[in-house]
Amino acid sequence: MSNDGAFTYNGGKVDPGETQNVRYGISETYLGDPIRIPVTIINGSEPGPTAFLSAAAHGDELNGIEVVREVAHDWDLSELAGTLVCMPVLNVPGFLAQQRYLPIYDRDLNRSFPGRQGSTSAKRMAHQIYTNFIEPCDFGIDLHTSTRGRTNMLHVRADMTDPDVHRLALAFGTNVVIDSDGSDGTLRGEASRDGIPTITIEMGEAHRFQRTLIDEALAGVESVFAEYEMLDEATVRWPGWRTIITGDHEKTWIRADVGGIVDMHHDRGALVHEGDVICTITNPFKDDNIAVTAPFTGLMVGILENPVVYPGNPLCHLVELGGRTRRVVERQQSPQAVDAT
Incomplete structure (x- = not known):
């Protein structure tokens, strides 16, 4: 200026x-x-x-x-x-x-x-x-x-x-x-x-x-x-x-350990809990289903759209939520909250 x-x-x-x-x-x-x-x-x-x-x-x-x-x-x-x-x-x-x-x-x-x-x-x-x-x-x-x-x-x-x-x-x-x-x-x-x-x-x-x-x-x-x-x-x-995600321990890219076709079970912005199945990786014959689970409770900031992967390809970007924030998001994403809207 x-x-x-x-x-x-x-x-x-x-x-x-x-x-x-x-x-x-x-x-x-x-x-x-x-x-x-x-x-x-x-x-x-x-x-x-x-x-x-x-x-x-x-x-x-x-x-x-x-x-x-x-x-x-x-x-x-x-x-x-x-x-x-x-x-x-x-x-x-x-x-x-x-x-x-x-x-x-x-x-x-x-x-x-x-x-x-x-x-x-x-x-x-x-x-x-x-x-x-x-x-x-x-x-x-x-x-x-x-x-x-x-x-x-x-x-x-x-x-x-x-x-x-x-x-x-x-x-x-x-x-x-x-x-x-x-x-x-x-x-x-x-x-x-x-x-x-x-x-x-x-x-x-x-x-x-x-x-x-x-x-x-x-x-x-x-x-x-x-x-x-x-x-x-x-x-x-x-x-x-x-x-506010401030450290690497609060966020991670979850990557495929096998190649195959991905069935993603959650959309971007979804809250998943530790142990929840994020997606399943299968082969063309559907006789080998590999479940990929969340390592911690967090928000899926980014997810795969193209449903095919090689080993090492990213599946989702997961960020950790603190207890108070997690409870707010859980209330917003509960079926009752959806029905109320």
Whole structure:
């Protein structure tokens, strides 16, 4: 943000009270044509923080695209205090190919931040995005889904040891927050370490729009805007219960010990108790059923969608719940609670 309240990037400027839709060039194709990412910049007429919303750093992760588009183009932001930088598709080549990574040498854009000029194609792209649209911001929300063949319940991933990130993560208002500092090269990890508090939102599965999850994420964005006083009419939401997963002993990926066809017995977001059968793995003749049980009582944050596995493939992501939180979730998920609704 410049001293006069304008948002500036290399080649452009957005004054207070203005909105710009930009197709910003970050690289070139084999034919020398520009690779351009869509960016919408809304600079409110009132002063306030500068925030970014980003999605599709992995090109096949689509849910976040709709979240960013709806905030930028469907919400009434006429009274916005501050500036909003909306980037619905970071990985344009991957999005066009409908694949997770950049087709150029199969690079992961979300392991390439903050990027570097004169380096690989992925790091050059990341550098253009980061220096122009991330560095000027005060905080950010990066939206993801699970990888192909798996699905996640909506949750936040954040470095909860950082007070500013902690504030942002709680403001989004999800039931589950997984505490981690972010791998090297990730957008949230590098931005947070640079003093730009950033959280990752995980929601659903690749290759589709899932309306219920999109609406939940939109409610989370509105809650964040309320926390940072960017929208007067918005309110910070309380999700009803919350658990913050802080250690490796509180979460685990349960993996297959045999290959076969998987019959998953619970959906994402389900509470399972220690010893419950999570899924059964069978062979094509159904004469060898291997039951996979929960090692502790917890919430199935992520589960397998593609029902075939090799030994070592992940089956579900299980996070442990404390006694009080577990009792709240048990009441919510009991048949009586379902019948009452």
